[in-house]
Amino acid sequence: MDIQSETPLQEFWRLFKKDKLAVFGLVVLFLLIIAALAGKGMTEWTIVFDPATVRLVDKFLPPLSFASDHLPVEDMPQFGIYLLGTDELGRDVFARMLQGSFVSLSIGFVAVGISTIIGILLGGLAGYYGNIRLGFITVDTLIMRFTDVMLCFPTFFLILTVVALLPPSIYNIMIIIGITSWMGTTRFVRAEFLALREQDFVVAAKAVGLPDWRIIFIQMVPNAISPVLVSAIIGVATAILTESALSFLGFGVQPPYATWGNILADGKNFIFDAPWLFFIPGFAILIIVLAFNLVGEGMRDALNPKLRRS
Amino acid sequence: MNKALISVRNLKKYFPVRTGFFSRISNWVKAVDDISFEINEGETLGLVGESGCGKTTAGRALLRLIEPSAGRIYFEGQELLKIKATELRMMRPRMQIIFQDPYSSLNPRMTVGNIVGEALKVHGIATGKNLNRYISEVLDKVGLSSSYQSRYPHEFSGGQRQRIGIARALALKPKFIVCDEAVSALDVSIQAQIINLLCDLQAEYKLAYLFISHDLNVVQYIANKVAVMYLGKIVEIAPTKMIFESPKHPYTQALISANPIPDPDVLHNATLLEGDVPSPLNPPKGCRFHTRCHLVMDKCKSIEPPLTEIGTGTEKQMVWCHLHT
Numbered sequence A: 001m002d003i004q005s006e007t008p009l010q011e012f013w014r015l016f017k018k019d020k021l022a023v024f025g026l027v028v029l030f031l032l033i034i035a036a037l038a039g040k041g042m043t044e045w046t047i048v049f050d051p052a053t054v055r056l057v058d059k060f061l062p063p064l065s066f067a068s069d070h071l072p073v074e075d076m077p078q079f080g081i082y083l084l085g086t087d088e089l090g091r092d093v094f095a096r097m098l099q100g101s102f103v104s105l106s107i108g109f110v111a112v113g114i115s116t117i118i119g120i121l122l123g124g125l126a127g128y129y130g131n132i133r134l135g136f137i138t139v140d141t142l143i144m145r146f147t148d149v150m151l152c153f154p155t156f157f158l159i160l161t162v163v164a165l166l167p168p169s170i171y172n173i174m175i176i177i178g179i180t181s182w183m184g185t186t187r188f189v190r191a192e193f194l195a196l197r198e199q200d201f202v203v204a205a206k207a208v209g210l211p212d213w214r215i216i217f218i219q220m221v222p223n224a225i226s227p228v229l230v231s232a233i234i235g236v237a238t239a240i241l242t243e244s245a246l247s248f249l250g251f252g253v254q255p256p257y258a259t260w261g262n263i264l265a266d267g268k269n270f271i272f273d274a275p276w277l278f279f280i281p282g283f284a285i286l287i288i289v290l291a292f293n294l295v296g297e298g299m300r301d302a303l304n305p306k307l308r309r310s
Numbered sequence B: 001m002n003k004a005l006i007s008v009r010n011l012k013k014y015f016p017v018r019t020g021f022f023s024r025i026s027n028w029v030k031a032v033d034d035i036s037f038e039i040n041e042g043e044t045l046g047l048v049g050e051s052g053c054g055k056t057t058a059g060r061a062l063l064r065l066i067e068p069s070a071g072r073i074y075f076e077g078q079e080l081l082k083i084k085a086t087e088l089r090m091m092r093p094r095m096q097i098i099f100q101d102p103y104s105s106l107n108p109r110m111t112v113g114n115i116v117g118e119a120l121k122v123h124g125i126a127t128g129k130n131l132n133r134y135i136s137e138v139l140d141k142v143g144l145s146s147s148y149q150s151r152y153p154h155e156f157s158g159g160q161r162q163r164i165g166i167a168r169a170l171a172l173k174p175k176f177i178v179c180d181e182a183v184s185a186l187d188v189s190i191q192a193q194i195i196n197l198l199c200d201l202q203a204e205y206k207l208a209y210l211f212i213s214h215d216l217n218v219v220q221y222i223a224n225k226v227a228v229m230y231l232g233k234i235v236e237i238a239p240t241k242m243i244f245e246s247p248k249h250p251y252t253q254a255l256i257s258a259n260p261i262p263d264p265d266v267l268h269n270a271t272l273l274e275g276d277v278p279s280p281l282n283p284p285k286g287c288r289f290h291t292r293c294h295l296v297m298d299k300c301k302s303i304e305p306p307l308t309e310i311g312t313g314t315e316k317q318m319v320w321c322h323l324h325t
Helices: A008-017 A020-045 A093-128 A139-152 A155-165 A170-179 A183-197 A200-207 A212-248 A260-268 A276-303 B055-062 B085-094 B112-123 B128-141 B146-150 B158-171 B188-205 B216-222 B240-245 B250-258
Strands: B006-019 B024-039 B044-048 B070-075 B095-098 B176-180 B208-212 B225-230 B233-239 B307-310 B317-320
Touching: A008 A020, A008 A276, A020 A093, A020 A276, A093 A139, A093 A170, A093 A183, A093 A212, A093 A260, A093 A276, A139 A183, A155 A170, A155 A212, A170 A212, A183 A212, A200 A212, A200 B095, A212 A260, A212 A276, A212 B112, A260 A276, B006 B055, B024 B044, B024 B055, B024 B208, B024 B225, B024 B233, B044 B055, B044 B216, B055 B176, B055 B208, B085 B095, B085 B112, B095 B158, B112 B128, B112 B146, B112 B158, B128 B146, B128 B158, B158 B188, B188 B216, B208 B216, B216 B240, B225 B240, B225 B250, B233 B240, B233 B250, B240 B250
Parallel strands: B044 B208, B044 B225, B095 B176, B176 B208
Antiparallel strands: B006 B024, B006 B070, B225 B233, B233 B317, B307 B317
């Protein structure tokens, strides 16, 4: 028995460490986040890797090719080498992937942030104030049936419809993915709240006269957050996939802005001539989605006391 | 005559039973059905009865932790059921509750300091620098080291957790505490410690307790008056001494005689009750106890027994039974 007191965070980390795959996923994610942030800086602020320069003499070069000597100096890639080759316009795929990684990750995180916030608010409302009647239905019925209605839409087609109506920008994509993917979180939070509401410590919080918002956000949410966190992490992977799919179909982020989805879409036309154009973004999407899922599952196991062995 | 600190009149709590597709209310569980009692300052009322008779519901309805269906509750002269939610919240510090289960009654994600201190901040009882000192004082009062403030509940034993629960209630300087089976989950030696702690605190702060329990020995020790509940109704209220020496209601008699006596030489003629408690969904007509009463008469089956008062002054016993009318 530990004499030293262990905070919940320390306990979580001790359990999370046991899952080697999840730790591996976390390392990969960490590297990808660094790459995305560095990529944002190096492709937009101080241009080290230029994703937009068109060099028609150097098109369709495979990875690790040297740039041709005829290029003007300002168009030369960094170190004179194309790390991941070039595309049909002679653009540096490595630079484009860097730019795209930031877009993919930020869309993933922001969209999930939006859906988690909506999910916690609606789920909390349904779980805590569920018994209050509004006319002939309860708050709980109202919110949960609305959730069911939202779940009935095939999300992807709903997104396509909305994207068709709105101008396609990164921000619109983030918001749209966010407001079409909160239903799972809402159900989680509601279920947790229904169970927590009956717990004595919540009754005690009411008995000592804490205001409702404090009971909900300070007493209950921290106890309901672990499944939400897990579903959020896995949700990031889903959001990245959705964005890639949208960009692949041409409804997502518009060129010349590169995202993994539209690099993939461009690449599919040259799948036999320049397979790296297709494989590199595809593989990147695979890695990032896998990493998020591994981390999510590792977190789920570490946070769920019922699954603990030891 | 001193005015009662808290007085309960005809308190009722019915839970709806919903069935069918449209969840129509098909029946009511009468968990607490028309109970009345008073508790004076510095006094302890023991509330006893078997499992499921509505003791806990009564205690919680009394504090409006669950909304009572009907009745009146006067606390310090104010009618609790008439005041608004915000006012009620402001009054909450003066009436507290200690829970049965020391494991579920503390937020597992909060440190002890926060568990005790949260409400202090909200009600402005102690803030800023004073907060830590005040929490230490309160923890000290319930016999916990002040260094426990930064620890989490799972690091404590059941008895220590119960002390934390008491500290949380006590920190708000209440006048009245509902002890909802406060010692039932603890082992006997810890029970004694907690009960002594409660008694000391009562003497120091003139606290009034509603001591809900099914342990008659504990109630006998701590309570001034005892109310016996059966199936949502109080069947007898009397001073502790009277209840244990001359119980009037047949149910009280059975309950007291079933209480084990820690002396193997005493001959023990327990009046054993037969059968089960009837469902509160469909309580028996007339006297609710008539299905199991060995002295049942014809009128018990149809007429609800009225209140009968036996004796006067400090020996006044109130009993709801046809035998004594």
